[in-house]
Amino acid sequence: MTELYLEDLHVGERFGSDTIEVTEESIIAFARDFDPQPFHLEKAAAENSIFKGLSASGWHTAAMTMRLFVTGEFRAAGGSIGLSVDELRWPQPVRPADVLRLETEILDVRASRSKPDRGIIRIRNLTTNQRGEVVQTFTAFGMVRRRPVGGER
Amino acid sequence: MTELYLEDLHVGERFGSDTIEVTEESIIAFARDFDPQPFHLEKAAAENSIFKGLSASGWHTAAMTMRLFVTGEFRAAGGSIGLSVDELRWPQPVRPADVLRLETEILDVRASRSKPDRGIIRIRNLTTNQRGEVVQTFTAFGMVRRRPVGGER
Numbered sequence: 230m231t232e233l234y235l236e237d238l239h240v241g242e243r244f245g246s247d248t249i250e251v252t253e254e255s256i257i258a259f260a261r262d263f264d265p266q267p268f269h270l271e272k273a274a275a276e277n278s279i280f281k282g283l284s285a286s287g288w289h290t291a292a293m294t295m296r297l298f299v300t301g302e303f304r305a306a307g308g309s310i311g312l313s314v315d316e317l318r319w320p321q322p323v324r325p326a327d328v329l330r331l332e333t334e335i336l337d338v339r340a341s342r343s344k345p346d347r348g349i350i351r352i353r354n355l356t357t358n359q360r361g362e363v364v365q366t367f368t369a370f371g372m373v374r375r376r377p378v379g380g381e382r
Numbered sequence: 383m384t385e386l387y388l389e390d391l392h393v394g395e396r397f398g399s400d401t402i403e404v405t406e407e408s409i410i411a412f413a414r415d416f417d418p419q420p421f422h423l424e425k426a427a428a429e430n431s432i433f434k435g436l437s438a439s440g441w442h443t444a445a446m447t448m449r450l451f452v453t454g455e456f457r458a459a460g461g462s463i464g465l466s467v468d469e470l471r472w473p474q475p476v477r478p479a480d481v482l483r484l485e486t487e488i489l490d491v492r493a494s495r496s497k498p499d500r501g502i503i504r505i506r507n508l509t510t511n512q513r514g515e516v517v518q519t520f521t522a523f524g525m526v527r528r529r530p531v532g533g534e535r
Contacts, residue, residue: 264446266452278524279463286447287464292416292441299419308419310432311440314470329505367467370499372432 231373234376235348238317240380246301246331249293251285259289266310267352275329276332276363290329290365291317294356297331303352312349330361340375347374385459387529388501392489399454399484401494402446404438406478412442437475443482445520447509450484463525465502470520474511481512489521493528500527 231237253272260269264286267274275283279294285293299309337351350373356365384390406425406448413422419428428436438446452462476482485488490504509518 259445263449264452265449268461280414286448287447288441292412292445295439295441296416296418299417308421308431311472313472315468317467317470319464319466 230302230304232304233373234306235338235340235350235373236374236376238335238350240335240338242335244301244303244333246333248306249297249329251293251323251327251329253326256283256289256325257341259292260286262314264288280322280352282322282324284324287317287319287365290319290323290356291367294331294354294365297329297356297380298306298333298354301333303333305371306374312370312372314367314369317339317365319365321362321364323358326366327364329364330358331356345375346377347372349373383455383457385457386526387459387505388491388493388526389529391488391503391526393488395488397454397456397486399450399486402450402482404446404476404478404480404482406436409436409438409442409476409478412445414437414440418528433475435475435477437477439516440470440472443472443476443509444520446482447484447507447518450482450509451486451507454484454486456486458524459527460491465523465525467520467522470518472518474515474517476511476517480517482517483511484509496529499530500525502526 250288257270268278268280269286272283332355335350336353340348350371351368353368355363360366412422421431421433422439425436440479485508488503489506493501504521505524506521508516511517524535
């Protein structure tokens with residue numbers, strides 16, 4: 230897959246991803262390591278919680294989204310280096326057997342004023358399930374290399 | 383540890399946490415699952431990257447911060463339910479052997495207008511390493527229960 234430089238990116242472009250199937254085991258394993266609350270660990274406790282059933286930690290959804298991003302269509306030269314994240318929301322719970330997919334939209338592209346070899350992009354990452362429901366959304370600033378003068382290295 | 387209701391929380395209060403020691407193994411294991419980029423997976427690639435050495439995925443730092451939050455001093459009745467996150471930043475890389483700690487500050491407390499049994503708080507979560515350097519910061523809105531009328535249940 231071609232590596233993308235700042236010059237290759239345009240506002241409004243969208244990039245797709247592979248999919249991840251969420252499992253009960255992966256929800257519980259992540260929760261045990263990073264978000265050990267009863268409604269992410271045990272089915273019975275989850276049924277009686279505000280979530281009405283087992284659901285993934287929001288940070289698990291964020292981590293799975295990063296996997297979809299890194300393995301997806303958007304391949305920045307030098308790697309995906311996030312500078313900051315805003316407006317991170319989880320409008321729907323992620324459940325066992327959900328199949329997640331990511332769409333990345335370019336919101337802004339600009340060259341760095343101080344560093345001639347790079348630029349800054351702003352993106353929106355939209356994670357959806359198999360019914361097309363949005364389970365997570367955020368915007369982020371990221372660093373992208375400019376194409377080296379004299380062609381690709 | 384006492385469970386906290388909305389009525390127990392006041393702007394400016396701060397809550398501490400336990401610590402997590404980051405290991406090379408945990409950085410690589412998380413990256414393999416969720417952020418498989420060379421600079422999070424291999425020491426040699428990391429040395430030659432912008433990070434100048436192995437560093438944790440920002441989403442790994444976010445996940446470890448959630449663990450510190452859930453196991454820390456701030457114990458909301460009914461659990462910690464995040465609604466949204468903003469201004470997520472990683473000002474310093476997280477390295478193997480770093481010891482992370484969390485400080486949570488209450489920024490705002492208000493009752494829900496539509497739901498009399500709950501309220502909304504805004505917090506700042508500041509994750510620091512063993513040298514007191516800030517490695518992650520974000521603000522979040524969370525849901526907290528109001529104390530049931532007639533005393534604690």
